[in-house]
Amino acid sequence: MKKTQLLKGVLEGCVLLIVTDEEIYGYEMVYRLRQAGFTDIVAGTVYPLLQKLEKQGYLTSVIKPSQEGPNRKYYQITDQGRQYCEDFIIQWLEITSHVDTLINKERVNDDRS
Amino acid sequence: MMIGHKRSVAHMIDQNNQLRTQLTKENKKYYEDLLIYIRTAGLFYRDEEIEPLLLEILQDILLAQSDGQSAQDYYGQDPKARADELIQTLGKMDFYQGMKLFGLIFAISSFFSIFNGLIAPNTSLNLLVLLFNAGLSAIYVKLIFVMLHRSIYRKSFGRILMWLILSAIMASFVFVSILTPPVWVIVLSDRIVISIIVLLMLVATTVILSLKSGNRNIWLPTLFIVWMFGLIGILFHLPATATWMTSSQGSIVMVLAIAFIYLFFTFLSLRSLKRENNQQ
Numbered sequence: 001m002k003k004t005q006l007l008k009g010v011l012e013g014c015v016l017l018i019v020t021d022e023e024i025y026g027y028e029m030v031y032r033l034r035q036a037g038f039t040d041i042v043a044g045t046v047y048p049l050l051q052k053l054e055k056q057g058y059l060t061s062v063i064k065p066s067q068e069g070p071n072r073k074y075y076q077i078t079d080q081g082r083q084y085c086e087d088f089i090i091q092w093l094e095i096t097s098h099v100d101t102l103i104n105k106e107r108v109n110d111d112r113s
Numbered sequence: 114m115m116i117g118h119k120r121s122v123a124h125m126i127d128q129n130n131q132l133r134t135q136l137t138k139e140n141k142k143y144y145e146d147l148l149i150y151i152r153t154a155g156l157f158y159r160d161e162e163i164e165p166l167l168l169e170i171l172q173d174i175l176l177a178q179s180d181g182q183s184a185q186d187y188y189g190q191d192p193k194a195r196a197d198e199l200i201q202t203l204g205k206m207d208f209y210q211g212m213k214l215f216g217l218i219f220a221i222s223s224f225f226s227i228f229n230g231l232i233a234p235n236t237s238l239n240l241l242v243l244l245f246n247a248g249l250s251a252i253y254v255k256l257i258f259v260m261l262h263r264s265i266y267r268k269s270f271g272r273i274l275m276w277l278i279l280s281a282i283m284a285s286f287v288f289v290s291i292l293t294p295p296v297w298v299i300v301l302s303d304r305i306v307i308s309i310i311v312l313l314m315l316v317a318t319t320v321i322l323s324l325k326s327g328n329r330n331i332w333l334p335t336l337f338i339v340w341m342f343g344l345i346g347i348l349f350h351l352p353a354t355a356t357w358m359t360s361s362q363g364s365i366v367m368v369l370a371i372a373f374i375y376l377f378f379t380f381l382s383l384r385s386l387k388r389e390n391n392q393q
Contacts, residue, residue, distance in 0.1 A: 044194075
């Protein structure tokens with residue numbers, strides 16, 4: 001199975017989780033995702049996500065000067081985005097608990113045979 | 114408000130041109146391919162949406178570069194697939210913006226059609242040709258976009274095929290002016306023809322001189338050719354010179370003059386292109 005297929009749906013939630021705490025620009029987003037363990041993530045995957053989330057109203061953006069000087073596009077989460085995040089966390093916990101149960105059952109069966 | 118909007122797009126393109134010079138050779142190639150690929154994705158995507166994105170990506174690639182990452186490490190091994198994903202998220206122009214774009218194409222194409230029609234010794238103008246030429250120009254621009262877009266991430270795109278298609282379209286402009294039936298022909302007096310030529314020369318001069326310095330240098334040779342042909346057009350329609358211009362002596366001088374103008378135009382164009390390249 002391709003790793004990216006599983007990843008894509010999850011990544012939107014992760015991007016929103018990262019931006020929940022503070023506003024952030026594209027480069028930082030890629031950096032944070034890689035730091036969180038998604039080491040294979042490339043920016044080419046992240047920009048379309050940011051673009052999509054902004055269009056859907058989960059993110060907004062402002063242009064303002066950065067610490068390094070030039071004006072940058074900073075992403076902020078919207079109320080709608082926060083709601084999406086909460087839903088994402090609940091669904092994620094549900095899914096992982098189901099998948100965990102299945103994985104553990106398989107292991108028990110494997111141990112028995 | 115529209116003006117402010119436009120200016121900021123021009124400002125972003127300017128900023129993009131400047132920042133690109135800071136990229137390493139390898140990163141520059143990677144980013145510029147991406148840039149052309151996205152800019153030529155379609156005629157109806159909005160600059161107000163594309164340019165901020167391109168600038169954002171460029172700024173981030175520069176940050177990655179200063180952190181010791183190549184553009185490819187940062188943006189990905191398969192830029193075409195990543196760019197396609199990005200293009201899918203873009204919105205299209207609304208009807209009003211689309212009409213404005215076609216209006217611009219119509220204006221530029223008509224400028225050259227009218228100019229072309231009037232510098233000859235005749236004094237009639239076929240309006241149907243103007244319409245056909247505008248339609249052809251739109252197709253021409255679209256085709257150049259498609260060809261550029263497709264050639265970026267393809268190793269051996271048929272260059273000969275590309276030139277054949279472009280030449281065929283250029284030829285079609287000539288055929289249109291010859292074959293279009295004289296339905297909407299207006300006949301003008303010499304005085305009106307001269308006024309229109311002078312007006313068009315003034316419009317071209319104002320537009321080109323008001324461009325930003327980089328763009329202005331690229332268009333200056335065109336301005337030169339507009340002035341030269343305008344002058345020839347005026348001589349054809351001034352009673353004092355018209356007879357001489359159509360005599361065999363006048364014709365020979367004219368052919369030599371036109372050949373010289375084209376040579377000088379080519380020289381000026383090459384020089385300004387070279388200068389542009391050196392600046393980058």
